[in-house]
Amino acid sequence: MLSPATESELSEIVAGARGALHVTGGGTRPVGRPVAGEVLSVAGLAGIELYEPGALTIVARAGTSLAEVEAALAAERQRLPFEPMDHRALLGTKGEPTVGGVVAANVSGPRRIQAGAARDSLIGVRFVDGSGSIIKNGGRVMKNVTGYDLVKLMAGSWGTLGVLTEVAFKVLPAPEAAAGFSIAGLSDLQAVEAMAVALGSPFEVTGAAHLPGAGRTLLRIEGFAASVAYRAGRLAEVMAPFGAVTVERDAAAVAETWRQIRDVQVFATQPGDVWRISVKPSDAPGVAALTGGEVMFDWGGGLIWALVPEGTDLRARLGAFAGHATLVRASEETRARIAPFHPEPAPLAALSAGLRAKFDPRGILNPGLMGS
Amino acid sequence: MEMPTPDAAILSRKSKIVERLRAALPQAAVIHDEAELRAYECDALTAYRCPPLAVVLPASTAEVATVLKICHAEGVPVVPRGSGTSLAGGALPTADSVILGVSRLNRVLEVDYDNRFIRVQSGRTNLSVTGAVEQDDFFYAPDPSSQLACAIAGNIAMNSGGAHCLKYGVTTNNLLGVTMVSMAGEVMEIGGAHLDAAGYDLLGVICGSEGQLGVVTEATLRILRKPEGARPVLIGFDSNEVAGACVSDIIKAGVLPVAIEFMDRPCIEATEAFAKAGYPMCEALLIVEVEGSPAEIDEQLGLITQIARRHNPVELREAQSEDEAKRIWLGRKSAFGAMGNINDYMCLDGTIPVSSLPYVLKRIGEMSKDYGLDVANVFHAGDGNMHPLILFDANKPGDLELCEAFGADILKLCVEVGGCLTGEHGVGIEKRDLMTTQFAPEDLEAQMRVKDVFDPSWLLNPAKVFPLAVSRARRERDIAA
Numbered sequence: 001m002l003s004p005a006t007e008s009e010l011s012e013i014v015a016g017a018r019g020a021l022h023v024t025g026g027g028t029r030p031v032g033r034p035v036a037g038e039v040l041s042v043a044g045l046a047g048i049e050l051y052e053p054g055a056l057t058i059v060a061r062a063g064t065s066l067a068e069v070e071a072a073l074a075a076e077r078q079r080l081p082f083e084p085m086d087h088r089a090l091l092g093t094k095g096e097p098t099v100g101g102v103v104a105a106n107v108s109g110p111r112r113i114q115a116g117a118a119r120d121s122l123i124g125v126r127f128v129d130g131s132g133s134i135i136k137n138g139g140r141v142m143k144n145v146t147g148y149d150l151v152k153l154m155a156g157s158w159g160t161l162g163v164l165t166e167v168a169f170k171v172l173p174a175p176e177a178a179a180g181f182s183i184a185g186l187s188d189l190q191a192v193e194a195m196a197v198a199l200g201s202p203f204e205v206t207g208a209a210h211l212p213g214a215g216r217t218l219l220r221i222e223g224f225a226a227s228v229a230y231r232a233g234r235l236a237e238v239m240a241p242f243g244a245v246t247v248e249r250d251a252a253a254v255a256e257t258w259r260q261i262r263d264v265q266v267f268a269t270q271p272g273d274v275w276r277i278s279v280k281p282s283d284a285p286g287v288a289a290l291t292g293g294e295v296m297f298d299w300g301g302g303l304i305w306a307l308v309p310e311g312t313d314l315r316a317r318l319g320a321f322a323g324h325a326t327l328v329r330a331s332e333e334t335r336a337r338i339a340p341f342h343p344e345p346a347p348l349a350a351l352s353a354g355l356r357a358k359f360d361p362r363g364i365l366n367p368g369l370m371g372s
Numbered sequence: 373m374e375m376p377t378p379d380a381a382i383l384s385r386k387s388k389i390v391e392r393l394r395a396a397l398p399q400a401a402v403i404h405d406e407a408e409l410r411a412y413e414c415d416a417l418t419a420y421r422c423p424p425l426a427v428v429l430p431a432s433t434a435e436v437a438t439v440l441k442i443c444h445a446e447g448v449p450v451v452p453r454g455s456g457t458s459l460a461g462g463a464l465p466t467a468d469s470v471i472l473g474v475s476r477l478n479r480v481l482e483v484d485y486d487n488r489f490i491r492v493q494s495g496r497t498n499l500s501v502t503g504a505v506e507q508d509d510f511f512y513a514p515d516p517s518s519q520l521a522c523a524i525a526g527n528i529a530m531n532s533g534g535a536h537c538l539k540y541g542v543t544t545n546n547l548l549g550v551t552m553v554s555m556a557g558e559v560m561e562i563g564g565a566h567l568d569a570a571g572y573d574l575l576g577v578i579c580g581s582e583g584q585l586g587v588v589t590e591a592t593l594r595i596l597r598k599p600e601g602a603r604p605v606l607i608g609f610d611s612n613e614v615a616g617a618c619v620s621d622i623i624k625a626g627v628l629p630v631a632i633e634f635m636d637r638p639c640i641e642a643t644e645a646f647a648k649a650g651y652p653m654c655e656a657l658l659i660v661e662v663e664g665s666p667a668e669i670d671e672q673l674g675l676i677t678q679i680a681r682r683h684n685p686v687e688l689r690e691a692q693s694e695d696e697a698k699r700i701w702l703g704r705k706s707a708f709g710a711m712g713n714i715n716d717y718m719c720l721d722g723t724i725p726v727s728s729l730p731y732v733l734k735r736i737g738e739m740s741k742d743y744g745l746d747v748a749n750v751f752h753a754g755d756g757n758m759h760p761l762i763l764f765d766a767n768k769p770g771d772l773e774l775c776e777a778f779g780a781d782i783l784k785l786c787v788e789v790g791g792c793l794t795g796e797h798g799v800g801i802e803k804r805d806l807m808t809t810q811f812a813p814e815d816l817e818a819q820m821r822v823k824d825v826f827d828p829s830w831l832l833n834p835a836k837v838f839p840l841a842v843s844r845a846r847r848e849r850d851i852a853a
Contacts, residue, residue: 054620055726055756077626112567119573120545135818136811141723143542143757143795145531145580146803146810147837148819152544152576156569173626196486202509202597224626227668234665280487280565302567324570342570347560352572354825359818370571 015132062100106156130360454526460800
């Protein structure tokens, strides 16, 4: 395993590489086509380089553990806005998730509907491209339109356009209080309608999920204590037509409920393949029905998690739909056979292939991981 | 500002090119008369002007594709134009280019409250997007100052922000999808009503690419439910340092105001003389706005004023009524007009880390003396996006050049303290030649590779963003081809 300790060492390794490199951070998210190649770990590039709570910005080397960043933020009562999912339980992996990995996979969680994904909080990157050049884009300020936004391009590129060495985030204050809401017994259709009403209210809902298995539809609001108390009351009124609303005001209990949703805990202990489907929320009940498997809805319905028997080609079942489906958990054999990332329409696939050829002309960075 | 020499071969083929365009489009959609072309010779960066070869105003995505196919085949550069409000020269033509204006593409295509999005044609103005949904208590969040006139197409090209992006983000955070036509005339759908990309975040790189990767004809935008209410507080301080420290303390306390606006003494004096908003005469003034129900607003403003009091403000004025709120915003909103009333001015747009605010303001004051040009500062303090306004006299020989040199020095200072050249206006031609102060050659090369992929012939919006010397090989290779 190659484990550079500095960006310049990493640059030399990539420049001198003779074959494929399997780029990895904490190794907790083995998603995509299996990659053959020498393992290049970025975990050695660790440490928070700059944190200015008064400017809501933090800069860390890519191999810094997510836990370290979250602890530093928590000490100042701040947090990463996008609530990154921890994939370890679902994927049965060990190790420490890194901030570079979070960015490379554009990981987010339930708060994505209100606060955006990792890509929305990411304000700067440094990376080493496939030729070994060190490139920076963005910076450490939250408003920046200087030149093309390669920051967004790097988020979710899974190490196939470059090896991240440093990432900078815009962060937000952590809320003083939270309230959770639960409505029992709604059908998928009713639940999506109820969540649309909640998300269309002025009460700043930061989580909207539906667990058909448990027969519960869940909502969350966060903020200052008095404000949460007020909005909790108002939101409960608005939701009353959908059924009896149970309100949970214990912050630890609310946090645990949403941690389980974030990490798709419901499928962690069940065998089978897990897919992640992004759709227009109102399309969700129909698409979910086509999966033929057990499902969980997040993002007001915009995100469907589906559990299906091993080796199922879910895309074949879904047919054409507006959105995309990613195979998140499956055996290596299945991931080699069924494209884990949703095939793009021809013009976009051509652009993506063009970008890949420009940023990694030798095709050595995580080759094949995202598809052809 | 140096622009490339127009391609004589294209200029000599003007009538043929115009004929091809006229044959493919309705007659009124092609402008080629010298006098009429003058209307398109510049955008809001009026110091630079150049009439284009022709202007086309297509009314559909199909017509845009037709225009681009013709221009691609003819090797003619194309300058996309929204409403022409760019302060950076983003829509400045070259003499051998065709302007592709999207002003006729101004319809609302779909409003979906259940899924909280609106789909519009890209020529629609920013404010009229909100206008289409506000009767149902929804709004589109990015609010650039030019929102009455500026088009969504330009907002996407420049990744525009506004006063309220501390809470709601900028265009890229509120853009869900686009219909885009490539320079070769290929129509593509990127993103949509669902979230995130299937593969690479192409939408993310298109947003903010200054019209150099494709022409956006339709956009799916996130809309939000309006808050129950909003109220500002005005806080005056006797030094910039203290005002800067107060901003930092407010943020650290966990309050997230929707806006924190900052004005310095020269700006306060000018706006007071112009708009008579009743501002106190002090060194620095903050306008902090919060949202929510009346009780929530009271709570947040209570916390903010408590923090402000620790910094010994010379003035602390909470709006008690809608009318008072309006008066507090009046001066800020008329700041640019007030400056224009005094003299010609150049508006800069650098961003700095909030912690560097006092130092940067002090240095700008010193430079102002050195250059002998007055400068007023008004900006979005919460996110460090500065808008220094340098006053000059366009009729005085050499004054514009002096002003530009001063502006360049301020932007270099922004980069030096860890910030950037432009926070929301874009690079255009205005900051093009300063890009090397912020980026190493490899950084610019990486950006230009993206352009190579989307527009291999380098015909879209030429001579912008990248210093001419840096992009020359790519531009000339293809103009010759």
